[in-house]
Amino acid sequence: MNRNSIQFKAASVAEKVVSDQGIKQLPVDPIAIAHNLDIEVTPQPIHSRGVSGMLMRVNNSFGIAYATHINSIGFKNFSIAHELGHYFLPGHVDAVFGADNLHISKAGFFSEKQYEMEADLFAARLLMPQRLFKEAALSVDEGLLGIEELSRTCKTSLTATAIRYTECVxxxxxxxxxxxxxxxxxxxxxxxxxxxxxxxxxxxxxxxxxxxxxxxxxxxxxxxxxxxxxxxxxxxxxxxxxxxxxxxxxxxxxxxxxxxxxxxxxxxxxxxxxxxxxxxxxxxxxxxxxxx
Ligand SMILES: [Zn+2]
Structure with a gap:
């Protein structure tokens, strides 16, 4: 699958979550979504460079841990949203878990592995859903200043916001x-x-x-x-x-x-x-x- 079809699939699943959860304003809070699904979210000191979070399964319950070595709300939200991507995207739970029922993620738009890329695209769309984000994008200045304002509104990183902005302008x-x-x-x-x-x-x-x-x-x-x-x-x-x-x-x-x-x-x-x-x-x- 190429990036466009992966993006289309990830975006549709994320938009459905936004709609099913009745989210009507920014910022989208991925912890609140997890809680609504009885998924426990915990901070975890993860020292391995590049690791952003983990999805765990115990029997039929799921848990998310997010890395705390980068103290940024954008990184935290994206990491949690990425794990929710593995939870929601069809086929992911079976594909990403090892024998220990644990998946370790390196989120952040740099992955070329299909499941990680899909979860990243899901995360971006979940935190910056089309209608709400486009509406917000129309009300800010052009360029870097506007992107900064959007990243504060969405509580997303500057880079993730900038990439999403190019899709909407x-x-x-x-x-x-x-x-x-x-x-x-x-x-x-x-x-x-x-x-x-x-x-x-x-x-x-x-x-x-x-x-x-x-x-x-x-x-x-x-x-x-x-x-x-x-x-x-x-x-x-x-x-x-x-x-x-x-x-x-x-x-x-x-x-x-x-x-x-x-x-x-x-x-x-x-x-x-x-x-x-x-x-x-x-x-x-x-x-x-x-x-x-
Ligand atoms: Zn992952």
Missing amino acids: EYPMAVIVSVRDKVSYCFMSEPLKEVSDLTWIRKGQNLPINTITFDFNQDSQRVQDAERDADVSDLQDWFGGDISVQIEEAVQGLGRYERTLTILTAPDLFDKIEEIKENEALHKSWEPKFRL
Whole structure:
């Protein structure tokens, strides 16, 4: 199954949970959902790096433990929602439990294992369900500031919120997570995908050197100190194509995650491209035509 069909399945199951639980406002509280299902949720000091939580089964009862080594409400909610994903998604309980009736998760959008990816996509959609999230997304500023506000409203991490935001916005934008000079992953909004001649950014490719993100990542201290930076950038530097047009680039160091979040936004990109093309056509019509 590819990511799109996995996403569709995970999103439908999460939306049904939101509807069955009668959730009408943000934030969605995954602990309250667990309690409604008689699933006990407990904090647990888990020292293994990258582990976010566990789902346990004793006879027919389930329990969730979430890791406490990262003190962030966004991480906690996502970890619990990920375990609920294993509980709700068809086939997961049979597939993810070992002989000890215990599943250990590494949640957080970096997994390529299908069951983990599905549980991550479920978690994002459970905490940021379509109707409520889209309504909230329409009421905030564009770009990083708006995404920050949404992450406070939903009690979700900045990265998870940014990725979910790209799925809902109606203007060209992209979210890029990078480590040093390499792209970890990139999500583009549908309107940005519609711009012709762009080369989509791929996982593992080098960051373009003429960008604020590239400069920012030269200093790992800035990433660890969760500094931020912002300026204009060029669409062409990021995505190639024939048109040089300015876009906004905002950069946020992700601190202990040792990654950098970049938000590229271009709300009026189509108007700018149109204007550039009209100017070029006008310029061409003025060029003197010589006979050879
Ligand atoms: Zn898992």
